[in-house]
Amino acid sequence: MKTTFKLFLFVQALILTFPSCKKDDNSLNLNNSGSESITVSGTIVNYIIGEVNFVKSHQSDYSENEALSSSAISSDGEFSIVLSGNKLILKKASETAPQGVELSDETASIGSSQLAVYKDVDELSELIKCNYTNPNNENVGMAYSSFIYSDKPLTIKGVETNGSSDDIYIYNYNCVLKKGWNEIISKITTYTKTTNGYIETSSVTTEMPSDLNWRYFTYGSSEIRNKVQSLKKLHLKRLFILNF
Numbered sequence: 001m002k003t004t005f006k007l008f009l010f011v012q013a014l015i016l017t018f019p020s021c022k023k024d025d026n027s028l029n030l031n032n033s034g035s036e037s038i039t040v041s042g043t044i045v046n047y048i049i050g051e052v053n054f055v056k057s058h059q060s061d062y063s064e065n066e067a068l069s070s071s072a073i074s075s076d077g078e079f080s081i082v083l084s085g086n087k088l089i090l091k092k093a094s095e096t097a098p099q100g101v102e103l104s105d106e107t108a109s110i111g112s113s114q115l116a117v118y119k120d121v122d123e124l125s126e127l128i129k130c131n132y133t134n135p136n137n138e139n140v141g142m143a144y145s146s147f148i149y150s151d152k153p154l155t156i157k158g159v160e161t162n163g164s165s166d167d168i169y170i171y172n173y174n175c176v177l178k179k180g181w182n183e184i185i186s187k188i189t190t191y192t193k194t195t196n197g198y199i200e201t202s203s204v205t206t207e208m209p210s211d212l213n214w215r216y217f218t219y220g221s222s223e224i225r226n227k228v229q230s231l232k233k234l235h236l237k238r239l240f241i242l243n244f
Helices: 220-239
Strands: 037-043 054-058 069-072 078-084 102-104 109-119 122-130 143-150 156-165 167-177 180-193 198-205 215-216
Touching: 037 180, 054 078, 069 078, 167 180
Parallel strands: 167 198
Antiparallel strands: 037 078, 054 069, 054 109, 102 156, 109 122, 109 143, 122 143, 122 215, 143 180, 156 167, 180 198
């Protein structure tokens, strides 16, 4: 996928443990905990019975293919999965922070986790908490969340610019992370077509909108799915905060 909304941000794994969370609560504010592990619960709004039956978590940078945790999906599309910071491979945020992005503590290490839906042992798609139904379109206002773990309190501010001479991505960071799991939001704020491509600007914050729902997107043939996975990896490299 070429757009930011089919792939995940630089800091993709911040979550907290809420023992009394409702399974249908799709707008949890995870930035108040700082827990070593958290439980993420929700309802997949486009769930089709029999199409998928498990949710699994993975390290976001694809360095490890083994699932870190797993949860069965109920007949109503509900799931509840534990994310644990001690299972992540953490990296120094300062090692890949681009020019223009400032870190409040350059000794902080972070890691990110993303979710995927499975049919038995076969991965079907990533599971995304988002406000859009068609990831192939790029529109102002499109947003999705990512879960990030930090071993220390960390503030990330500044502007990251990357892409090619044709397609340019600009990310405005204003994230205040607590020690432990955090949830960050990437939202397209401007999208401008140019002669050879486009310029896309996104905000990356910890401000949680109220219109996000859990969805997965199927891409048909294995050829399309492989293309999606390849582009996702490229996007993770572009967005430094999710490349952990």
